[in-house]
Each structure stands twice: as C-alpha cells, then as structure tokens.
Amino acid sequence: MALENPADRGTAGRGTADPEVAQVPRRLLEAATRLFAQEGFDRTPVRRIVEEAGVTKGALYHYFDSKDDLLHEIYARVLRLQTENLERIAATGAPVEQRLRAAAADVVVTSIANLDDSKIFFRSMHQLGEEKQKEVRAERRRYHERFRALIEEGQRGGVLRDGVRADLVVDFYFGSVHHLGTWYREGGPLAAETVAEHFADLLMTSLRP
Amino acid sequence: MALENPADRGTAGRGTADPEVAQVPRRLLEAATRLFAQEGFDRTPVRRIVEEAGVTKGALYHYFDSKDDLLHEIYARVLRLQTENLERIAATGAPVEQRLRAAAADVVVTSIANLDDSKIFFRSMHQLGEEKQKEVRAERRRYHERFRALIEEGQRGGVLRDGVRADLVVDFYFGSVHHLGTWYREGGPLAAETVAEHFADLLMTSLRP
DNA sequence: CTGTCCATACCGACCAGTCGGGATGACGAG
DNA sequence: CTCGTCATCCCGACTGGTCGGTATGGACAG
Numbered sequence: 001m002a003l004e005n006p007a008d009r010g011t012a013g014r015g016t017a018d019p020e021v022a023q024v025p026r027r028l029l030e031a032a033t034r035l036f037a038q039e040g041f042d043r044t045p046v047r048r049i050v051e052e053a054g055v056t057k058g059a060l061y062h063y064f065d066s067k068d069d070l071l072h073e074i075y076a077r078v079l080r081l082q083t084e085n086l087e088r089i090a091a092t093g094a095p096v097e098q099r100l101r102a103a104a105a106d107v108v109v110t111s112i113a114n115l116d117d118s119k120i121f122f123r124s125m126h127q128l129g130e131e132k133q134k135e136v137r138a139e140r141r142r143y144h145e146r147f148r149a150l151i152e153e154g155q156r157g158g159v160l161r162d163g164v165r166a167d168l169v170v171d172f173y174f175g176s177v178h179h180l181g182t183w184y185r186e187g188g189p190l191a192a193e194t195v196a197e198h199f200a201d202l203l204m205t206s207l208r209p
Numbered sequence: 210m211a212l213e214n215p216a217d218r219g220t221a222g223r224g225t226a227d228p229e230v231a232q233v234p235r236r237l238l239e240a241a242t243r244l245f246a247q248e249g250f251d252r253t254p255v256r257r258i259v260e261e262a263g264v265t266k267g268a269l270y271h272y273f274d275s276k277d278d279l280l281h282e283i284y285a286r287v288l289r290l291q292t293e294n295l296e297r298i299a300a301t302g303a304p305v306e307q308r309l310r311a312a313a314a315d316v317v318v319t320s321i322a323n324l325d326d327s328k329i330f331f332r333s334m335h336q337l338g339e340e341k342q343k344e345v346r347a348e349r350r351r352y353h354e355r356f357r358a359l360i361e362e363g364q365r366g367g368v369l370r371d372g373v374r375a376d377l378v379v380d381f382y383f384g385s386v387h388h389l390g391t392w393y394r395e396g397g398p399l400a401a402e403t404v405a406e407h408f409a410d411l412l413m414t415s416l417r418p
Numbered sequence: 419c420t421g422t423c424c425a426t427a428c429c430g431a432c433c434a435g436t437c438g439g440g441a442t443g444a445c446g447a448g
Numbered sequence: 449c450t451c452g453t454c455a456t457c458c459c460g461a462c463t464g465g466t467c468g469g470t471a472t473g474g475a476c477a478g
Contacts, residue, residue, distance in 0.1 A: 233423085233424085264424075264425090265424070265425050265426070266424095266425085266426085267423080267424045267425050267426075268423075268424050268425080269424095270424095271422085271423060271424060272423095
C-alpha cells in the first residue's frame with residue numbers, strides 16, 4: 001500500500017456530507033488505530049472501522065489488501081517516526097551521554113504522543129501474518145541495535161559504566177517504554193515530559209560509572 | 210471457580226488412555242495457558258483447548274463458566290504466586306536495600322519460570338470482562354504498592370536516592386519485567402538468574418544515593 | 419434414585435472478504 | 449462543444465465458514 005498521492009478528494013455523490021476534504025485512506029487508518037488500541041485487533045470488526053471512518057467495506061478493500069494490511073501500515077508509521085528521530089539525535093555532535101539521554105527521553109515523549117500506536121504495537125504484533133511480522137521485527141531490531149550502539153560507544157569512551165550488558169540494558173529500557181500504554185493516562189497528573197525526564201534519568205543513573 | 214478439591218480422578222469410560230491420574234481441570238488450564246501464550250486468547254478456539262487437553266467441550270464447561278473464566282484463573286494463579294513471594298521477602302529482617310534487590314530479582318526469575326503466564330498477562334488482560342478485569346487490576350495495584358512501599362522505606366531511611374518518584378520507578382521496573390516474554394528465549398544464552406541479577410542491579414544502581 | 423462428570427450434536431451470531439455494479443471525472447475523437 | 453470510453457472510487461448485499469456456548473443424555477458412584 002503506497003497511497004503516496006494525496007491528490008484525490010473523494011466524497012463523490014451524496015456520500016459523507018463532511019465539509020472537510022478528508023482523504024478516505026487516512027480516515028480509515030485513524031479509525032483503525034483508535035479502535036485497535038481500544039478494543040484490540042481481533043475484537044475490532046471491519047464493520048466498526050468503516051462505520052467510524054464514515055465509509056463502507058468497499059472503500060476499505062479498495063485501498064487496503066486486508067485487515068492485516070491496516071495493522072501493518074500502523075506499525076510502519078510508528079517505526080518510521082521513531083527511527084527518524086533516533087537517527088537525527090544520534091547524528092548530533094554532542095557528547096555520547098547527552099545523545100543517549102536525549103534519545104531515551106525522546107522515545108518516551110513520542111510514545112506518549114502516539115499512545116494508541118504504542119498500545120497496538122506491543123499488544124497486537126503477534127497477530128500479524130508471519131512474513132509481515134518478520135519484517136516489523138527486523139525493523140525494530142535495527143532500531144534497538146542503533147540504540148545499543150550509543151550505549152556501547154559510551155562504555156568504550158569510559159563515560160558509562162562498563163560492567164553491564166548493553167543488550168540487556170536496551171531490553172530493560174524498552175520494556176519500560178513499551179509498557180507506557182498500560183498505565184499512562186492522558187489527563188493524568190504526569191506530563192509526558194516529566195515521565196521522559198524521569199525515565200531518562202533512571203537510565204543514565206543506572207549507567208553512570 | 211474454586212477447584213480446591215483435587216480428589217477427583219476422572220478418565221471414566223474409554224476416555225484418554227493416559228496412565229496418569231490426570232485431573233481434568235488442571236489439564237485444561239495447562240492447555241489453555243500454552244495455547245493462549247502461543248496464539249493469543251482470541252485466536253485460540255475452545256475446540257483447540259479441549260483437543261489439547263484430551264477432553265471435550267462438555268468437560269470444559271462443566272468446570273469453567275466460560276472461556277473468560279479460564280483466562281481469569283490463569284491470572285489469579287500468577288498473581289497469587291508473585292504476591293506470596295513478595296510478602297515473604299518483604300517480611301525478612303534484612304536491610305531494605307537487600308530486600309528490594311531480592312524482590313526485584315525474584316520477580317524476574319518467577320516471570321521467566323512462568324513465561325507463558327507472563328506473556329498472557331500483558332497481552333490478553335484487556336480482553337477480560339469488565340468486572341474481572343477490575344478485579345485483576347486491583348490485585349496487581351496492591352502488588353505494586355507493596356513494592357513501592359519498599360522503595361519509599363529505603364528513601365526515608367536514606368539508603369536510596371530521594372530525588373526520584375517511587376511510583377514511576379515501579380512502573381519503570383515492571384514495564385521491563387512484563388516485557389520479558391517478548392524477547393527472552395528459553396534455550397537462549399541467558400540464564401534466568403543472569404537476567405535477574407542484571408535487572409536488579411540496574412534498578413538498585415539507578416536508586417543509589 | 420440422585421448427583422457428578424462428561425460426550426456429542428447442535429444453534430444463532432458474527433466475521434473477513436468478495437462481487438457485481440453504479441457514480442464520477444478525465445480524456446481523446448470528431 | 450459533445451459524445452463515447454475508460455479508469456478510479458466506492459457501495460452494500462452476500463457467502464462460506466467459524467466461534468462460544470447450550471441441550472440432551474449416557475455412564476457411573478453412593
């Protein structure tokens with residue numbers, strides 16, 4: 001699914017009376033994201049998605065190959081965003097510890113900003129088809145390895161403690177990050193930045209030499 | 210569902226030819242645990258569970274009220290185990306930091322020892338009925354609060370760093386623990402105790418004053 | 419005869435995906 | 449400018465199959 005051409009307007013005939021020039025694929029993706037996060041992938045009938053998006057099944061299967069395809073698109077979007085952010089931060093000329101801290105904080109902020117995607121990610125990945133699941137795993141592994149490289153760079157440079165396995169630290173930290181969706185509440189007392197600072201602080205403290 | 214009476218033998222007529230005196234409810238629970246962990250709750254038909262357990266639907270619905278009920282039993286078992294362990298460790302007369310470290314390591318070891326239950330726990334909780342979900346949440350909250358109390362005790366006593374929110378630390382640490390199921394592999398190079406030590410070490414280091 | 423334990427046949431609900439076709443706009447020929 | 453053609457976009461009824469749960473009754477123990 002490409003949908004690289006945003007040059008269609010849709011809403012032909014007496015379809016939805018929305019004054020917005022809403023692209024149908026985008027609306028479908030948004031509805032699917034919300035519903036998958038709330039009810040879970042398997043609990044969300046395609047019927048509900050198209051209702052919420054204000055279209056019908058014909059539209060959905062015109063733009064997407066399957067229900068799985070929708071899920072895969074959602075994953076791809078998150079992974080793209082996080083990878084871009086990490087690359088950007090890692091390419092800075094700042095000292096390693098600052099880059100690591102920034103990356104650790106950023107992944108918390110973006111995870112909270114896209115909390116629905118995060119929930120879906122860790123709850124529904126296993127119900128993807130085998131090949132697509134492999135694809136997503138590979139992408140995430142690359143991300144983790146990039147993050148691990150930062151830690152190892154810091155360890156080699158002596159600014160981070162050496163007696164701890166970098167791969168375990170990565171799994172440790174991203175476990176915490178992925179679980180934000182289970183306890184973080186939008187209207188709660190904690191701002192995303194507060195959580196991000198605390199998380200990054202915990203990570204950096206556990207790594208100081 | 211109580212099943213407190215293990216005094217039934219089952220296997221009447223020409224049922225399974227197992228020489229074991231296998232209790233039917235236990236076999237059902239084991240099969241369900243394995244399948245829920247492998248395929249997910251919604252992807253596991255009741256038919257598969259009873260096949261795997263060597264009985265039929267009649268048996269399942271004789272002992273359990275519903276498919277949800279099975280899931281709930283699995284949760285209750287994990288929670289009971291972890292709570293008991295925590296209480297036991299917390300009641301020791303050892304210094305706080307030692308108790309906290311022991312508790313942190315123990316929850317990793319038992320999570321890995323019951324990895325299927327862990328997977329189910331964080332992947333399938335949301336597909337429980339509303340009331341039962343509330344019940345499980347309350348139990349887990351009590352567990353977390355018990356753990357948090359240990360941290361706060363250490364902070365008051367001055368043996369743990371004070372500038373960090375204990376509740377966030379708990380969510381941070383248990384995020385990591387709950388995600389063990391996504392990356393830890395039974396036959397892998399890491400022993401459960403190794404992971405436990407590293408995790409506990411990371412936690413304690415991030416809390417040292 | 420009664421209660422426990424369990425097998426089997428069965429039911430209504432629901433679901434992902436398909437299919438034939440209708441509407442609309444772009445475009446080229448005349 | 450008009451008409452025919454074609455591709456895109458989308459509708460909604462329909463299908464084949466699966467699912468959780470139930471109804472009925474048989475076997476056996478006390």
